Amino acid sequence: MSLDIRRSSASVWGSASGMRTAQVVSKYIDTTTCIGCKACEVACQEWNDLGPVATEQVGTYQTLPTLHAEFWNLIRFNERDFDGGLAWLMRKDQCMHCDEPGCLAACPAPGAIVQYANGIVDVNPDQCIGCKYCETGCPFDVPRFSATTGKMAKCTLCVDRVSVGLEPACIKACPTGCLHFGTKQDMLELAKGRVQQLKGNGFAQAAVYDPQGVHGTSVITVLAHGDHPEYYDLPVDPHVPWGVKLWKTIVRPLGAIAIFGAVIGAFGHYMNHGRKGVKGADAHDANLPDA
């Protein structure tokens, strides 16, 4: 089954047929009930045929220092003192599937990074040129270059599973139910309920991490210490770097406009899809079914 594309790297717009609408999906991660068992790490590798990666014990329960081209899902372990108590924080790290994906914005290869209508941000290896620009565009330090394939690699939010109605592999493997999957709206509801519960349980600063600097993400995270995302190795206020934005919003569209064929294409698209008009040359808001 093919998925409608909302945005595509180095392209003016996506390729939505407009024939159906897709709801934005999201993972839900409740760090307060995660026990760091790493079942999601293994499920991710097994489903995606990755690894294993050579690791060594360097004094931590954490499998690797950071994500890896063969390891897209990593539980980050942090020991933190707070208010005289101790917290051993475990947070599932993977691609956050930003609503405004910095990787996609930074990518110069047409169609190498796409954002589907359901919010999933994916790398298309056929188009990827391995330039690593997406690394610089990502405020979460997620995409990794694979020396084996010469391409970039990251969590796909199991787009192959999701597109046929299954939950991502990591979600399926989670034994405690700290991971859920569904529409972004439902997951936000779930998260808000849990945060209320945590507040009643002594965590006054509990919060949902759904950073608005990137217009929210398709991975929302419940944090007991919501005022300190950095405790969990999360950026406090992530944004797409201004340099990437500049390239995306000004420099590249100028080049694009210069390409006559693209203009013809835009016109053709307009003719085909009627009112889903292009609001300017940027693909940002173009061609969106009501998500």
Added chain:
Amino acid sequence: MASLAATFGRGAMTNGWVDIKNADVILAMGGNPAENHPCGFKWFIEAKKTRGAKLVAVDPRFTRTAAVADLYSPIRAGSDIAYLLGIIRYAIETGRFHKEYVQLFTNGPYLIGEKYGFDDGLFTGFDDATKTYDKTNWGYEADPKTKAYAVDKTMENPRCVFQLLKKHVERYTPETVARICGTPKETFLKVCEIVTSTGNAQRCGTITYALGWTQHSTGVQIIRAAAMLQLLLGNVGRPGGGVNAFRGHSNIQGATDMAGTFEILPGYLKTPAGPQQTLKDYLEAATPTTLNKQAWASMNYWQNYPKFMASLLKATYGKNATKDNEFGYAWLPKVDGNYSWMYIYDDMYRGSSKRLGADEPAPEGLITFGMNPMGIGPNVPKMVNALSKLKWLVVGENYEIETATFWKAPKEYGGPDPSKIPTEVFQLPASGFAEKDGTFTNSARWLQWKWKAVDPPGNAKTDQEILARIFLAVRDLYKKEGGALPEQVLNVTWSYSNPAAPDLGEVLKEINGKALVDIPDPKDKTKMIRTAGQQLENFGQLQDDGSTACGNWLHLGVYTEAGNNAQRRSTADPTGLGMYPNWTFSWPANRRIMYNRASADAEGKAWDPTRPGIVWNGEKWVGDVPDIKPDSPPGEYGAFIMNAEGVGRLFAAALNDGPFPEHYEAVEAIIQNPLHPKVTSNPATKKFSSDKDVYGKPDQFPLVCTTYRLTEHYHYWTKHTEVLNQLQPGFFVEIPEAYAQKQGIANGSKVRVTSARGSIEGVAMVTKRLRPLQVDGKELIQIGFPIHWGYSAGDTGHTGPLANFLTPSAMDPNTWTPEFKTFLVKLEKA
């Protein structure tokens, strides 16, 4: 499970995994369920999310469980009894216990005989020469007139159990607990408050534990203290309550049920002892009688023992078992001493079985399946030398484990030169769990059928085929050559469709048992409850005259005429409490919560109507499968039908080291016992005396060390699995940050840990999760490391030291479980 059996009557998890979701309070102590039982742990989370349950984690380390707990309390490894008796004291002092429950369902009101006493660390009846107690000193007082148990329902008589308990625990003040356990007093009091909040009809809490309690020289008494606390709080038999023992392996419960240890036969029947030469003698010794005949009397279910035993013998010897030959009882081996595995390896090492009345040569051969003695036993240097004395060794395994390659053990383990080892080793490739059908019996006593996923690779065979072929070959030898007592082997029944590889469905059917002749209904002799050849339905149908065969009375009901009930997978939940009565089969009798009579009050109404276990509807008990005669009205029988008194035991005379728990230091004691310095460690503990059995002192080994397992690995197997190796690639030593800084030990650097047995090297994991404790006025440092590594890791290269190189051969005197959880070491930079 000795302590749960001694307290409640059966040695298994009282409730079940799913039932944990019904708890208001969960005390996770002596175990790290998030780490070791991550799938079952979902029910902890469920309780937290749906009921707002409070999870309290008490552990020497801030664990994965502590990470999601509502309250974490540090504790010094091995001081759990002081902690639990401190909570009991708090409950009694503050009145935060369920008095009505205690009066109805426990032996709190029972009077104890004058011979019982406790003074300066010793109970009455201790013989210093043999280091054993004469338990007859701890008997109940009989009423001189009625000859029944003497009872004071008000529980004010100074000789009643409740008052004796109150007196016994009065020493365990919060200050004393803090001094012994190193737990800050405020934290301890917070724990007391949360835990005792369930000491009433409205609320209910559970206690969960695992090997963190079992593996101590006081292990059984630690669990006893927890079981007593739960009786006092009225939490046993109720949904959301119980003492939930989590087993260390996927099928350990099944192994224990089927006679996994030497002292029991299937269904926890007793192994015959030397003097019991006839079935009559044996049954007289094994079948309990009760003094309790009045209201709330005991059903004394063990009075059916002769039926269980006769049916087991019929299942074992078939037609060869007749009334005239006492169903072949004479062919059963009789034990003349302690043959638990630690003793077997000690015999092997010493070259003799002469001890405790036994007089046999040492074993010359060993067959080991599903067990890796080199890894799992304490004091590896002794183990490697013990195995080196064997003539032959057969290992059935799916990996080349350390035991199969014991002769290749690295030099530092102290084994002999391989050229001097006479042992011939046979490794039989065995199939793994996914390569065969069969059942797993989980901690919740569910016999769950699993289906083979893939064929075993190469020449690997299933365990039952390997064992069957050995059996048939040995039987042929006896047929041809005779030998000592050949009947013992020749008379065993072996009626499987494929004798060389029995189908496990057939075996399960045999375990369940069947009627051998028509069994008439005792109420109406013209009717038959079973006809010859029919599968039995429940253990009420068992007979003592040889007309029924049953391989394990406790499992009866698993394979009836309806089929293999272990294969049932219905998620129907009529009670809404997660009992799932048609999901597999739960022993006993498909009952999901044991002792559930105690979930209802004297009139048979649920203590908490939102969480009924069973309730009396005027005619019968409804809800879960009742743990009492189904049509017996409230007041007729007591709630603990397996105990001869019919009540749960706050005071239990059955254990080898005291009727009440008492705080003792580990065998390798870091301090003198603050309560009674003359009796520091458990006086009844078992140690060995060979030259390899050495024990350390704190002047040389000033740190307390403990061992544990990790989520990422399964025992000593998964170091052969690359996917899991990447998650936890190697051996490490967890060291408190404050101590590491003082010693100049950097995270990730190499350290050396040394005990009186040996010395191992690993990567330092410097952590805030272990903190120095103030114990008995001094700073105390605890470190720890996981098991899981060894020198045999196939081609993966993920070898590491065997954790048990360092652990001592000291044991609990009831179960002979080694003390892996507390021993003394020193730590240096490597």
